[in-house]
Amino acid sequence: MVKTAEAGGKRPKVSAKEAPAFSSRVIKFGEDEPLKLDCGEEIAPLEIAYQTYGTLNRDRSNAIYICHALTGDQHVASDHPATKRPGWWTLMVGPGKPIDTNRYFVICANVVGGCMGTTGPSTLNPKTGKPHGIELPVITIADMVRAQAMLLDKLEIPDLFCVIGGSMGGMQVLQWAVDYPSRVFTAVPIATAAKHSSQNIAFHEVGRQAIVADNDWLGGEYLNHDTNPRKGLAVARMAAHITYLSDGALQRKFGRNLQDRDVITYGFDADFQVESYLRYQGSTFVDRFDANSYLYMTRAMDYFDLAGDHGGVLANAFSGTTTRFCIVSFTSDWLFPTEGNREIVHALNAVAADVSFVEIETDHGHDSFLLETTEMFATISGFLTAAARRRGLD
Amino acid sequence: MVKTAEAGGKRPKVSAKEAPAFSSRVIKFGEDEPLKLDCGEEIAPLEIAYQTYGTLNRDRSNAIYICHALTGDQHVASDHPATKRPGWWTLMVGPGKPIDTNRYFVICANVVGGCMGTTGPSTLNPKTGKPHGIELPVITIADMVRAQAMLLDKLEIPDLFCVIGGSMGGMQVLQWAVDYPSRVFTAVPIATAAKHSSQNIAFHEVGRQAIVADNDWLGGEYLNHDTNPRKGLAVARMAAHITYLSDGALQRKFGRNLQDRDVITYGFDADFQVESYLRYQGSTFVDRFDANSYLYMTRAMDYFDLAGDHGGVLANAFSGTTTRFCIVSFTSDWLFPTEGNREIVHALNAVAADVSFVEIETDHGHDSFLLETTEMFATISGFLTAAARRRGLD
DSSP: OOOBSSTTOOSOOOOEEEETTTTEEEEEEOTTSOEEOTTSOEEOSEEEEEEEESOBOTTSOOEEEEOOOTTOOSOSSSOOTTTOOOOTTTTTEETTSSEETTTOEEEEEOOTTOSSSSSSTTSEETTTTEEOGGGSOOOOHHHHHHHHHHHHHHTTOOOEEEEEEETHHHHHHHHHHHHOGGGEEEEEEESOOSBOOHHHHHHHHHHHHHHHHSGGGGGGTGGGGTOOOHHHHHHHHHHHHHHHSOHHHHHHHTTTOBSSOSSOOSSSSOOBHHHHHHHHHHHHHTTTOOHHHHHHHHHHHHHOBTTGGGTTOHHHHTTTOOOEEEEEEETTOSSSOHHHHHHHHHHHHHTTOEEEEEEEOOSSGGGGGGSOOHHHHHHHHHHHHHHHHHTTOO | OOOBSSTTOOSOOOOEEEEGGGTEEEEEEOTTSOEEOTTSOEEOSEEEEEEEESOBOTTSOOEEEEOOOTTOOSOSSSOOTTTOOOOTTTTTEETTSSEETTTOEEEEEOOTTOSSSSSSTTSEETTTTEEOGGGSOOOOHHHHHHHHHHHHHHTTOOOEEEEEEETHHHHHHHHHHHHOGGGEEEEEEESOOSBOOHHHHHHHHHHHHHHHHSGGGGGGTGGGGTOOOHHHHHHHHHHHHHHHSOHHHHHHHTTTOBSSOSSOOSSSSOOBHHHHHHHHHHHHHTTTOOHHHHHHHHHHHHHOBTTGGGTTOHHHHTTTOOOEEEEEEETTOSSSOHHHHHHHHHHHHHTTOEEEEEEEOOSSGGGGGGSOOHHHHHHHHHHHHHHHHHTTOO
């Protein structure tokens, strides 16, 4: 049930149930409500696991949809059920935070293809009684967003005050603005791009090859054999994790410092702190993420190309938009460099859209959008406050 | 035998034999001539496989030593015996080329720990009758250079007109200048650094973890069981290969072009050219390179820290040097950025060394030193010609 300020509302009850394993609400779409995919196939039945924070106002006009990144999930501002750690955007979302849950109703769902309760490779296919595995059709960013729109329909939220997210989340934000322009009042894509670059596809392919090279991947059937390609997934995460940081941040944080030793050991142990850190990142990741989901998420990003979907001209994608955009990039982000964010700005300018753009000076790399970044908080807080005034949310 | 211009020379014959498997000359150092390693251990016996090009002059003063990079070898300017492809620096080395074999006598040996004929993890340990495997002590850049100096002693080449190399080769060049200053007339370190960065250690660790994660690695004993961690080594190569290029070069070369298809397949095949290219790089690499050698080579680079070896002050390493340096970097090289090369220049300036520095504008990334780079050729050709005049080689 959607928590609203409307006492005893007349709207029909939605089919939401608690899914204790993920501490999330889950909405189920039946065989008669298939999710139509870009590849031409359908997913039905479909489950979407989601979290909400704050209260939906009487006008149902204060909803902010947060789109999560590749390895994120719906646990934005509450503890993660597997790791017990705080949600991934507690700095941004909460009472008095830039996305103020005293003012806004925040929704975030695990994307289709994910592994935190929404239908994905690791969830059971009711038709076979086994996990979907890699029999699940390949998912695109547009598919993810289409599922999110179906969720909002169920929740009877006609439109969104804001759609916001970083990285793969930013791709979804752009897709929302393109596919559902009338449902998006403001859009905040952060540290993203309108298409995945050649270098980024290359890094994703390395991660996928690391997973499928693991003997325990078993052609994607590992869940049926009680195994897990832990080593391959850890290597994929390690490679990706380097791309989320920056040369400068690694130098500042670790440099050539040794790990719990005074001298090098002339061996292959983790002599250096940066090695120890990376190994830890790899080993903890496999406890919370599904290897097949990693294949699907990376593929969705690789396939993302908004201009390609609109005759090769990005501006065409945004033609006639009335959404207000706030685009944020970070100087040291070499995975989604400012240049790619600026391309979006130029496309929006070409269709005379309402767009503001901020490049934030930081050495934290791509991960900056998840970190304590005062300038980003101030930017987004200010943008939302002004937009709320326009929308009469004061 | 060293080929010299000296007819019927009186110098003692060196113990050089043809090693048909590698088409290289091999010099063997006996039990009484151990290679002393930084780790405190020794390697004896030791074999060094090398190639020469051109003719040593009467004064034995025209020798250029080329130091190869991580996955390079001694086949600089002649066909590679395994791949049958031209040597890795045929653009730079040969008659009339910048390193002109009509004027200079060129030597390049496979480094210790390598896998092209010099003692390394894949060569037989005569004491056990089995490959050394990871029982071989860990090798440093200084160990490689010490072995090269032993080779030159055998060849009775007292000093070098030039030591030159890129990347890991550049590290050896710097180490030569520091450890044997009187034997190095000129030094040309290209696209390198005086220490391996935190980010570079991190990328190397990913590669190593990919190898040891492969079930066929067998704790490093794979050669004793007729297996080969092909998949792990291929993943390591793929990850590393991305770092040798640049975002711009990948964009220009591959962009989001599809491989032999008109539309995406909604699957995990290599839809994109860049994926196909990377997979090819991985699969061909494992045919010519030993996985354990990859561990040793990457570790040698990680451990490289010239300043660390000299009280934390890089300039101390070069104190009193009379070597002439020519340092070359590339604008798009993000693995060994210009900044790291400039640190070497600053250290040399601090000891009033003779140094010239050129940063070359190119989008080819780190691999630029292996490619057709007109400005690099002109720079090195000019530098060597001027130095040859000073040394009376005209």
